[in-house]
Amino acid sequence: MRVAIPVTKGRVDGPGEGEEVLIYEIDGDEVKLVEKYENPALKATAARGAHMLKSALDKGVDAVIVAEIGPPGVRLLKGKAKIFLAEGLTVEEALEKLKKGELQETDKPTHDEHHHGF
Numbered sequence: 469m470r471v472a473i474p475v476t477k478g479r480v481d482g483p484g485e486g487e488e489v490l491i492y493e494i495d496g497d498e499v500k501l502v503e504k505y506e507n508p509a510l511k512a513t514a515a516r517g518a519h520m521l522k523s524a525l526d527k528g529v530d531a532v533i534v535a536e537i538g539p540p541g542v543r544l545l546k547g548k549a550k551i552f553l554a555e556g557l558t559v560e561e562a563l564e565k566l567k568k569g570e571l572q573e574t575d576k577p578t579h580d581e582h583h584h585g586f
Contacts, residue, residue, distance in 0.1 A: 469493075469494045469495075469530055469531055470491065470492070470493055470494075470502075470527075470528055470529045470530055470531070471491070471492045471494060471529060471530075471531045471532065471533060471563075471566065472489055472490070472491050472520075472521075472524030472527070472529040472531075472532045472533075473486075473489070473490045473491075473492070473532070473533045473534075473559055473562065474486025474488075474489055474507055474509075474520055474534060474535075475487065475488055475489070475490050475559055476488075478558050478559060479535075479556070479557065479558055479559070480533055480534065480535050480554040480555070480556075480557050480558070480559060480562050481534075481535050482517060482534055482535050482536045482537065483507075483509060483516075483517035483518075483520040483521050483532070483534055483537060483541055484509045484512075484516030484517035484519075484520065484538075485509070485516075485535075486507045486509070486520065487506070487507060487510070488504060488505065488506055488507055489503075489504070489505055489506075489507050489520060489523065489524060490503070490504050490559060491503040491504070491524065491527055491529060492563065494563070494566070494567065497567065499563050499567070503527065505523075507519075507520050508520060508523050515540050517537065517538055517540065517541045518540045518541055518544050521541050521544050521545060521549075522544065524549070525544075525545075525548055525549060529549055530548075530549050530550065531549050531550040531551075531552060531566075532545065532549055532550070532551055532552070533552045533553075533554050533562050533563075533566065533571065534551065534552070534553065534554070535553070535554065535555040535556070536553075536555060536578040536579060537551060537553075537574075537577055537578055538577050538578075538579055538580070539577045539580065541577070542575065542576065542577050546575070550573055551573065551574050551575065552566060552571040552572065552573050552574075553571065553572045553573075553574055553578065554571055
């Protein structure tokens with residue numbers, strides 16, 4: 469499984485807020501960081517999370533781990549990648565829970581269209 473995580477200061481963040489994006493390759497118990505880049509959402513003016521999620525899909529991920537996600541992000545990922553919620557977790561905690569099957573998977577937004585005053 470190839471997983472993208474928006475991250476701020478080592479913690480899982482929202483796709484529109486994370487400072488950087490980490491992409492991991494997970495094979496059984498083996499977890500390997502394969503890519504790290506600045507979150508393109510930080511330069512976007514609208515639907516910021518969608519910019520991060522599209523960049524992750526372009527890099528071949530089949531899952532994302534996020535702290536929260538809005539309707540545009542859910543629509544963008546539908547049928548393309550699984551969404552796992554890990555609000556308040558560090559990247560390490562989230563990856564460990566994912567490996568154990570303990571992360572909550574969702575296909576619904578955690579908030580409405582207009583989040584963070586945009």
